Amino acid sequence: MTYSELSELIVRKQSYLCVGLDTDLQKLPHHLLTEPDPVFTFNKAIIDATADLAVAYKPNIAFYEAQGPRGWESLQKTLDYIPVDCFTIADAKRGDIGNTSGLYARTFFNPTAAGLNFDSVTVAPYMGADSVTPFLEYAGKWVILLALTSNSGSADFQRQAVGEQELYQVVIETAKRWAGPDRLMFVVGATQADELSRIREIAPDHFLLVPGVGAQGGSLADVSRHGLTAHGGLLVNASRSILYASNGLDFAEQARAEAKALQTEMAKYLNS
């Protein structure tokens, strides 16, 4: 999906909601556990219930890898089920020396080599340019680079001063040389909304993937006020607050209600 297609999708759906598919077997409604593939059955119901409200889906790869080969199978089926008009994110937080990163890129971007066919993958910046650029060799695919994460540990390194800047700002400035806003996004936690104005000075046009509303308590209002651009520019993720709104027979209905509340609020910010 291109930058302009993503922007147009946001306008058409009046939404910049990304539904996080952090599907945890321990948290699934009991009645699904007798299904042959409970994870896929759950994801399918969540996607059916939210597809008109969401512009993106983000399976967090840890939840699938932890199930071994069955988890990879559930992931593949889930990815195949996501509607073609939605942006897909492999939240894998990969990055290694160049030849290894090349294999990670093939895993998520190359279905002809037994890989998956995601639109994007999250990548850690710590190992530098040669760990990130192999992901950029796939035309039309996106890198979403961790910049300022939502967790409290983000202060340990990302907020450290490097000259006049903080380390996360150096990450953004440096990575802008590797790819433009049409191929590169940054992760900024919703819990870091105070920094968004500064981030928009450094990266006015890049999309930001913003996890941390819902279970982590980030404010959609603050994120939208400081992060929205003329092109949308935001993908705001919620996982647990949508997926586990109920663990009863009505789980999909309640997931939709949570997603609908976020989308309704987003429509208001898009038009204000």
Ligand SMILES: O=c1ccn([C@@H]2O[C@H](COP(=O)(O)O)[C@@H](O)[C@H]2O)c(=O)[nH]1
């Ligand atoms: O800074 C970050 C980067 C990634 N995440 C991921 O997003 C979701 C958030 O889930 P919630 O249940 O909505 O809290 C999850 O997959 C994280 O690994 C993040 O939270 N913060």
